[in-house]
Amino acid sequence: MGLEGVEPSSFMADFLAGCGGYAVVDGGLATELERHGQDLNDPLWSAKCLISFPQLVRRVHLDYLEAGANVIIGASYQATIQGFEAKGLSIEEAETLIKRSVEIACEAREIYLQRCAKGYWDFLDSPKIDRHPVLVAASVGSYGAYLADGSEYSGNYGASVTLETLKEFHRRRLQILANSGADLIAFETIPNKLEAQAYVELLKEENIDIPAWFSFSSTDGTNVVSGDPITECAKIADSCSQVVAVGINCTPPRLIHGLILSIRKVTNKPVIIYPNSGETYNGETKQWEKTRGETEEDFVSYVGKWRDAGACLFGGCCRTTPNTIRAISRALFDKSS
Numbered sequence: 001m002g003l004e005g006v007e008p009s010s011f012m013a014d015f016l017a018g019c020g021g022y023a024v025v026d027g028g029l030a031t032e033l034e035r036h037g038q039d040l041n042d043p044l045w046s047a048k049c050l051i052s053f054p055q056l057v058r059r060v061h062l063d064y065l066e067a068g069a070n071v072i073i074g075a076s077y078q079a080t081i082q083g084f085e086a087k088g089l090s091i092e093e094a095e096t097l098i099k100r101s102v103e104i105a106c107e108a109r110e111i112y113l114q115r116c117a118k119g120y121w122d123f124l125d126s127p128k129i130d131r132h133p134v135l136v137a138a139s140v141g142s143y144g145a146y147l148a149d150g151s152e153y154s155g156n157y158g159a160s161v162t163l164e165t166l167k168e169f170h171r172r173r174l175q176i177l178a179n180s181g182a183d184l185i186a187f188e189t190i191p192n193k194l195e196a197q198a199y200v201e202l203l204k205e206e207n208i209d210i211p212a213w214f215s216f217s218s219t220d221g222t223n224v225v226s227g228d229p230i231t232e233c234a235k236i237a238d239s240c241s242q243v244v245a246v247g248i249n250c251t252p253p254r255l256i257h258g259l260i261l262s263i264r265k266v267t268n269k270p271v272i273i274y275p276n277s278g279e280t281y282n283g284e285t286k287q288w289e290k291t292r293g294e295t296e297e298d299f300v301s302y303v304g305k306w307r308d309a310g311a312c313l314f315g316g317c318c319r320t321t322p323n324t325i326r327a328i329s330r331a332l333f334d335k336s337s
């Protein structure tokens with residue numbers, strides 16, 4: 001889509017209006033691939049499926065579209081040139097796979113829209129048919145995601161990792177994703193201010209011509225995971241005109257309400273939230289462990305409160321499923337609920 005002649009702020013306002021005021025984002029991609037039997041205990045995590053099972057990635061995107069998602073996020077979260085090279089792939093192969101993550105999501109959108117046009121779901125009394133806008137977001141996971149040890153939940157990269165280190169780490173992948181046919185870039189699970197600043201500088205330096213959202217993660221409801229205050233992080237996102245939404249992902253549902261209020265204190269940009277299931281990730285075993293017994297049902301009961309607090313894009317992150325997204329969509333759009 002790109003931003004030629006379109007103000008970034010109107011890009012998101014127009015999209016939200018087309019969706020009925022609020023947009024539904026998809027749910028966890030990697031954990032859904034696992035639910036379909038994939039073993040992601042690998043440094044590439046979900047990006048492994050770009051090599052081994054791209055058809056399943058497309059199917060999961062399609063499942064989320066059919067559940068009501070207006071935004072699907074491609075499988076590039078942990079797809080990095082450095083990560084693929086460590087697996088013995090060439091730079092060219094790595095770049096092709098990164099681009100492929102967006103193409104797969106675009107293919108899913110194409111299939112979905114064709115089915116809508118053919119009245120494939122006419123027998124269902126579903127509101128989604130009227131809310132056709134679908135964006136494809138290209139995922140950028142943090143440097144900590146590439147480290148493949150759950151470091152995106154600590155944001156603690158050590159003193160040797162500077163702003164320049166992060167910019168050089170992300171530069172080439174960002175260029176590829178920005179020219180891949182994606183509608184926007186989803187900078188996800190951002191753990192600290194430094195990485196947010198690196199993204200802002202890269203968007204400018206590389207003249208990236210599609211919009212972006214910045215989404216942080218938190219474990220205490222006040223700060224992002226590194227301890228940097230969410231307000232300071234959101235201010236960095238606010239300073240960048242290309243950023244069309246600011247928010248929170250892969251964070252327990254119980255923390256989301258307070259985080260939305262904090263973000264709204266420092267920015268008027270649309271707020272996006274896509275929490276995880278509330279379970280805790282063990283980066284060593286790559287397993288999810290129960291925390292406080294949050295279930296999908298609990299999760300969805302919060303949506304009205306989050307909407308009242310000012311969020312306007314809603315989805316799920318790790319361990320949420322198409323059922324979660326279907327329930328979010330109903331909670332937002334069913335007049336009966």
Ligand SMILES: C[S+](C)CC[C@H](N)C(=O)O
Nearest residue numbers: 045145148149150281283
């Ligand atoms: C958001 S975490 C669950 C992603 C996986 C992590 N980077 C790892 O490789 O262990």
Ligand SMILES: N[C@@H](CCS)C(=O)O
Nearest residue numbers: 028029030077189250
């Ligand atoms: N978009 C990624 C985020 C992981 S935190 C996924 O859903 O797998």
Ligand SMILES: [Zn+2]
Nearest residue numbers: 250276317318
């Ligand atoms: Zn997640």
